[in-house]
Each structure stands twice: as structure tokens, then as C-alpha cells.
Amino acid sequence: MTRTLSLIAAALFLALTAPAALAKPKTTFTIRGAGFGHGVGMSQYGAMGYAEHGSNAAQILAHYYSGTALGTTDPNRKVRIQLVADSTSLRISGAKQAGSRKLDPTQTYTVKRRGLTQVDLSANGKRLATFTAPLQVGGDVIALSGVGSYRGVLEFAPTVLKGLSVINSVGLDDYLQGVVPAESPASWPAEALKAQAIAARTYAITTAKSADFDHYADTRSQVYKGVGIETAATNAAVAATRGQIVTYNGQPVVTYFFSTSGGKTEDVENTTLGNEPKPWLKSVDDEYDGVSPRHRWTTKLTMRQAARKLGRLVQGTFKGIRVTKRGASPRIMTAEVVGSKGTTPTDGATLRTKFGLFDTWAYFTAISAEKAPDDGAPSTDGSGGATIPPRSFAFQWPAAAGVLRGTVVGGGSRGLVQQRVDGRWTDVAAVKLRHGAYRYTATEPGTYRVVFGDAAGPSITL
Structure with a gap:
């Protein structure tokens, strides 16, 4: 028992008298x-900025799409947009016709799949007719429950799974009326909205996503939300640029745009x-x-x-x-x-x-930092870090207060050492990386960090 107590006491003495282990480096x-x-093509916010500074739509487009000019296309040509990829049951209202059958636009109808090639149309729980797919439903504006309201024709067809797909076949400029306000805020300057309309129109006729449809209704193509999002300002932009497209050597070209x-x-x-x-x-x-x-x-x-x-x-x-x-x-x-x-x-x-x-x-x-023992090695800039004159009120300690060291990945080769003084970070020295590492010997105790570019490392107390 006595031997055990002696061993414990010895171990405790060694633990108390041994140098404190260095903490694991901190990293930001x-x-x-x-x-x-x-990043390719027209920046939408940039276009807004140019419009605010007096540029018109043609000038904005010529800036972003180098060497291009404006041409025209048929504003009524049809485009096909996939609204629903696969759904077991869909409800519609506002429809005037399904295939050759007339419908009541005030009535709500249900569309379901029947077998591999047919589509059922029901109302009030009663099946009214069965059609060979695709079923084409027309009206002035057709509401597709849970999705939106759309001009043109809605086409319903069985998918390879167990449901139905819905494609909206609509005139080009009617389509744009549901695109422009989804891509650019209606409050933006008119010339920016016109530039958006022309870019979107050109993109619509120069890209196609599959043999079954031309575009998705989301960012995989360009965002399309139908009639419900239309505004007077964006519809005016579409009308004012009716049929206009971007061309290069007389041919329409893909007009990517982004935020x-x-x-x-x-x-x-x-x-x-x-x-x-x-x-x-x-x-x-x-x-x-x-x-x-x-x-x-x-x-x-x-x-x-x-x-x-x-x-x-x-x-x-x-x-x-x-x-x-x-x-x-x-x-x-x-x-x-x-x-x-x-x-x-x-x-x-x-x-x-x-x-x-x-x-x-x-x-x-990535910046790591830790307090290290002073081994007399110079700081990485060869001047002890004193490339920025010390503050006049700083007390100069006769010996080093501590060493800040660490590594940097991706931050450039030169940085600054900062000290926390009166709640603010103050530059005290410059440091230069050597093989991805830095070292700074502080002349007074305090809290320090290094900054490379706009990235700050962790704070360390020396």
C-alpha cells in the first residue's frame, strides 16, 4: 500500500513539474x-446596372454577347415545356376542350392514366371519356392544380413509370411572359427587362432538352411560372421586343445568362x-x-x-x-x-x-496557429516581424513574450500579424511564408493572429 502511494505521489510530482504540453494548433x-x-454570358444584375446608367437593351446585349447583333424570329412559334415529369393524378380547370370533346371552363376535371397508351378524364368522380395519349387540353388559361396556370395547350401522356407527364405547348412570346418576371424583378429598369426578354427568347429557340420537349420549367432551362407571375412591366418588355433575338453572323446563338x-x-x-x-x-x-x-x-x-x-x-x-x-x-x-x-x-x-x-x-x-517555445529562430520576414514600427506606447519587454507559428494553405505568400488592443485588431508586423509556414516572435504578451488576404487565422494568447 505504501509503495502504491509512493508511485502515485511521484507521478503527481512529475505531472506538476513537467513543462505544459503544447495545445493542438487551432485552424480557420x-x-x-x-x-x-x-459566369457565362449576361449578368442579370450587371444588365440592371448598365440600364440604370443609361444603356439600352441592344447596347447591354452587345456588351455581354461579343460581336452579336439583333435579328428576328416568329414570336408565335411553338415551344414545349415540361411542367410535370410524373404524377398519378392531376386536376385541371379553365379548360374548354379535351381532344374533340368540349368542356366547361368552370368545371374541375381529373386526369388519370389508363394502361400504357390511354388517359381518362373524370369529373365529380365519374369517368367522362378515355383518350388515346397524348390528350391535348385547350383553353384561354388552364389551371393545373398545385402547379400553376398556363396559356396554350396542356398535353397529358403516360410515362414509363406509373403516372402522367404534362407538357405545355405555347407560343414563344406567351411563354416569355411567364419567364421574364421569374428571371428578373419587374421593378428593374425597362431596358434591363427588354434585354432579359431578348436573351430568354433567343435561348428558347437555340436549346432543346429532349425529343419530347424543349425546356424544363426550372433552372435546368430557364424559370417559367406561367400566367400567375406575369406583370404589366414584364409583359410590356416582351411586347416591345416582339420576335427580337441575338444573332452572330446572322444566325441565332445560345444566350446563356445568370445572376x-x-x-x-x-x-x-x-x-x-x-x-x-x-x-x-x-x-x-x-x-x-x-x-x-x-x-x-x-x-x-x-x-x-x-x-x-x-x-x-x-x-x-x-x-x-x-x-x-x-x-x-x-x-x-x-x-x-x-x-x-x-x-x-x-x-x-x-x-x-x-x-x-x-x-x-x-x-x-486555411490558417493554423499555435503558441510555440522560443528557440531563438528569426521570424519569417528576417526582421523579427518588426517591419511595421512598434506603437509608441508599447512596453518593450527585455525578452520575447512568445512565438506565434503556423501554416497557410491557399492564402498567398505574405500576411500581417495583428494584436488585439483595446478591443480592436492592430497591425504589428508583416510575415512571409517559407515552405507554407510562418513564424512571429512577439515582444510583449497579448492576443495575436495572422491575416492573409482577407482571411484571418485563429487568435492565440502569448
Whole structure:
């Protein structure tokens, strides 16, 4: 018993007298970015900014789509939009005709599938007729319960599963009346709305998603919400540009558009939208995009959160992200996920998806920091960190108060050391990375951090 007590006492003495173990380094992970969308073609907020500064629709479109001019197309040509991919039962009202059968527009009807090739029409629980698919239902405006109200014709057909699909066949400019207010706020300047109408009209006739329909009703094509979203201002923009489209060498071309450029658009071949250069889809400066709330943005995560989002892209312990190639704008083309056991190649689109970012215009900075013992080594800038003159009121300690050290992945090669003074961070020194690491010897005790770009590392008390 006495021997056991002696061993415990010895162990306790050693624990109390031994040097304190250094804490595990703290790390911050900051993502700074710009823009919202794929970055190709017309920035909608930028177009709004140009309109506010006096540009008309033709000038706005000529800026974003290099070398293009305006042409015309038939505003009544039909486009086909998939409203419902698969549903077991659908209700409609406002219909005047189903196939050759006349309907009461004040009556609500139910449409269901029958077998592989037929569609039933019922009212008040009673089947009225069976049609060979596709069943075409017409009216001035047809309401599709739970979906919206639409001009043109609704087509119902059995799917390969067990339900029905619904396609809206509608005239081009009637379609646009349900697109423009869904893509650009009706309160925007008239010239911006006109530019949106022309770009959307051109996109509608130059892209098709399948043999069965031309467009989805969402961002896979362009957002379409039917009659319920129409406004006087956006309908006026469609009418004022009736049939107008964007052309290059006299031919209509694909007119991609998106929300926010961050100040510069991107060459299409540098994105997931295309592998080949297109002369009208080149990077251009976007002078007035700053009006967008997504012009600049910042996201902060813990290293654990970031690693969880990246999943199998991380080898070992997550250390950071290193961008290896950017496009004509700073949008990421290729990058590496850095782990303790190796790096994994990736690209901007993957990182955007993994982190849920607004755009691929992003900078990733991982900064670690810890208090280290002073071994007499100089700070990384070769001047003890004293490249910024010390504050006149600072008490100069005769010996170093402590050493701040750490690593940086993705933040550039030069940064600043800041000290917390009277509740504010104050620059006290410059630091330079050496092999991805920094070191700063403090001359007075306090709380310190390093900043690389706009990304701040964790605060450490020395």
C-alpha cells in the first residue's frame, strides 16, 4: 500500500513539474468569393446596372454577347415545356376542350392514366371519356392544380413509370411572359427587362432538352411560372421586343445568362457549359455588377465541417485547398484538395457543389496557429516581424513574450500579424511564408493572429 502511494505521489510530482504540453494548433478555414451562377454570358444584375446608367437593351446585349447583333424570329412559334415529369393524378380547370370533346371552363376535371397508351378524364368522380395519349387540353388559361396556370395547350401522356407527364405547348412570346418576371424583378429598369426578354427568347429557340420537349420549367432551362407571375412591366418588355433575338453572323446563338458576375464574366470553354470557345461567349468586364448582393461573399467553416463536405476527396486529415488554374476571370478551373496523406485533383464545379457555393469564383484559405517555445529562430520576414514600427506606447519587454507559428494553405505568400488592443485588431508586423509556414516572435504578451488576404487565422494568447 505504501509503495502504491509512493508511485502515485511521484507521478503527481512529475505531472506538476513537467513543462505544459503544447495545445493542438487551432485552424480557420475561410472561403471568399464573388458572383452567383455559372459566369457565362449576361449578368442579370450587371444588365440592371448598365440600364440604370443609361444603356439600352441592344447596347447591354452587345456588351455581354461579343460581336452579336439583333435579328428576328416568329414570336408565335411553338415551344414545349415540361411542367410535370410524373404524377398519378392531376386536376385541371379553365379548360374548354379535351381532344374533340368540349368542356366547361368552370368545371374541375381529373386526369388519370389508363394502361400504357390511354388517359381518362373524370369529373365529380365519374369517368367522362378515355383518350388515346397524348390528350391535348385547350383553353384561354388552364389551371393545373398545385402547379400553376398556363396559356396554350396542356398535353397529358403516360410515362414509363406509373403516372402522367404534362407538357405545355405555347407560343414563344406567351411563354416569355411567364419567364421574364421569374428571371428578373419587374421593378428593374425597362431596358434591363427588354434585354432579359431578348436573351430568354433567343435561348428558347437555340436549346432543346429532349425529343419530347424543349425546356424544363426550372433552372435546368430557364424559370417559367406561367400566367400567375406575369406583370404589366414584364409583359410590356416582351411586347416591345416582339420576335427580337441575338444573332452572330446572322444566325441565332445560345444566350446563356445568370445572376451575378462578380465584376467579370467567363469564357464558356472554361466552364461546364462547353468545351469549345464560342466567339460571342467571351469574358468581359462587368462594370456595374456591384449592385448585386452576391457581388462579394464570405463563408467560414471549421476544418472538420469542410472535410465532411469534401468527403472522399480528402486523403488523411484535411489541410486546405490549393487552386492550380483559374479562367479568364478568377473562376476556378482546377484545384487540389490537400490532405496529410496526399492531394486529390478536383475542379471548380465540384468544389462549388460540395461546399454549396454561389459561384466558382472563390479563394480558399486555411490558417493554423499555435503558441510555440522560443528557440531563438528569426521570424519569417528576417526582421523579427518588426517591419511595421512598434506603437509608441508599447512596453518593450527585455525578452520575447512568445512565438506565434503556423501554416497557410491557399492564402498567398505574405500576411500581417495583428494584436488585439483595446478591443480592436492592430497591425504589428508583416510575415512571409517559407515552405507554407510562418513564424512571429512577439515582444510583449497579448492576443495575436495572422491575416492573409482577407482571411484571418485563429487568435492565440502569448
